[in-house]
Amino acid sequence: MAPIAVETAPAQSSFEDISALKAQLQEIAKTDSGLILPPDNTLRRYARAGIDLSKGYPFFPPKPEFVQDVTKIREEARGDRTYVDPGTRADKEKKALFGAAKEVNDLTTHIGTEIVGLQLEDLTDQQKDELALLVAERSIVFFRDQQLTPQAQQALGVYLGDGEIERHPQVAQVPGLGGGITLIWADGRKDNSAARTQRNFRRPYPSEKLSFGWHTDLVHEPYPPGYTHLHQDTVPRVGGDTLWASGYAAYDKLSPAFKKLIDGLNGVYKSAHQYKDENDPEGGLKYVLRVHPLVRTHPVTGWKSLWVNRSHTVGIEGFDKAESDALLEYLHNIFERSTDIQVRWKWTPGTSAIWDNRTTIHTVSFDYEGERHGTRVSSLAEKPYYDPKSVSRAEALQIDGFLNGQDLPHRY
Ligand SMILES: [Fe+2]
16 A cells, blocks of 8 residues: 655744634634634644644544445555564664753653653654664653644654554544544544543443453554554643553563463454444444454564453453453453553643554543543554564563562462
8 A cells, every 4th residue: 555645744833823713713613514623732733734624623534334344444455564664774772863862761660761852853764763663662752842743743653654554444533634643532522422421430431341441552453553653732731641551561470381371372352443244234233353463572672562452352262251351351450450560641732652552551541621632643563473482571681680570489
C-alpha cells in the first residue's frame, strides 16, 4: 500500500486571537453542520495548522457493517507488509538525539523516559531513528511543551511506521488530512451521551466484567500498531493521568518454568468494536478475532515481551477455557498490579507521548471532569512473531542483584 499523502503545515506563531474564528464556528455549530466545537487550546492549535473545521468536526468515516468487511479491509490494506523499523538503523548511543536535548531523564527503572528541550517537528531522520530505538528500549518517551501540528504528527507517524499509519475507519478523526489522526475526546464521540452515562466513579470503565481499563491498541489487526503517538492539546488541571506498564519487565517477573510454559504459545485477541456477521445475520454482533503470539520478540531490541491485555486477549490456543482463563488471569495480574514496572504520567497541555504498543499495556485514570482532547497517530509495525532464540530484557542487559529475578526458596 502506498504511503498516504502528508500535507505541510503553515508557519506557526505563539499567540493567536481565536475569538473571531470561534464566533464564526459557533454560528455554524448552531446549524445542522456536524460541528462540535473543540476546546480553545485545540482550536488555537488547529488555527495555526490551517485546519478547517467549518465543514464539520470531528470527521467520522463510514463504519464497516460486517465482521467480514473489517477483516477484509485490514488484510487487503496491509497485503504482505514488510516493515523495516527505523530503530534498527539507529546509532546505539543515540548521539544525535541526546546531543541535541537539554535533558534526558529516565522516569522509572524499567519504563519511561522524558526528553527536555527538543521539538518533535524539528527532528532529523537520524534523530527519528534514534527516537525509535529509545522508545523500543524504554517503551515510552515523553516530550512536554510541543508546538506540534497534526500534519507534523502525521508525518512523524508515517516515518515511524515505514510508510503506514492506522487509519481507524470507525473513530473520530481530524478532518481533511487523508485520515489517520484520531481523537481522544469524549465530547466528540457520536455515542457521547451513552458513553458518559455508563461511566462513573464506581464503574469508570464500560465493561461487563471487572476491568481496570488496561489494554493495548488494535491487537486484532494482522499488523497491529507499534509506535503510537498521543499529543494532548487540552487537559484538565487535575486528573486524567495515563499509566503504562512494561511487557518486557512483566515477562521478567515470571519464573523460568513459567516462561518456558508460555513461550511460543498463541493467544486469541478480539477487536474493541463489534459487527454483524454476514454468515449469521440473526446471530447478533461479533468481534473480529485474531491469533498472535502470547510472548512476542521485539525486532529492534530482540527482547521478549509479554503481549496480553485484559480487555482484548480472550484465550490461549490449544488450552481449555478454564486453563486459559487461569493462566491469563495470572499474567494480567502480574502486568497490571506490579507498580514497579509502570509509569504514571501527569499531562500538561502540549505534551506528546510516544509509546511502543508492542511492549506495553496502558490505561487512563478517570478521576477528572472537564475537557481532555488529544490527537493520536498509530504507526503500523510488523506482524507479531516469537523468535525462540530471543532473550528477555533482564538476560540481555545482564541486570544484576534484586532485578535479576532470583528464585526464593519455597516454604511448603
Ligand atoms: Fe488505548
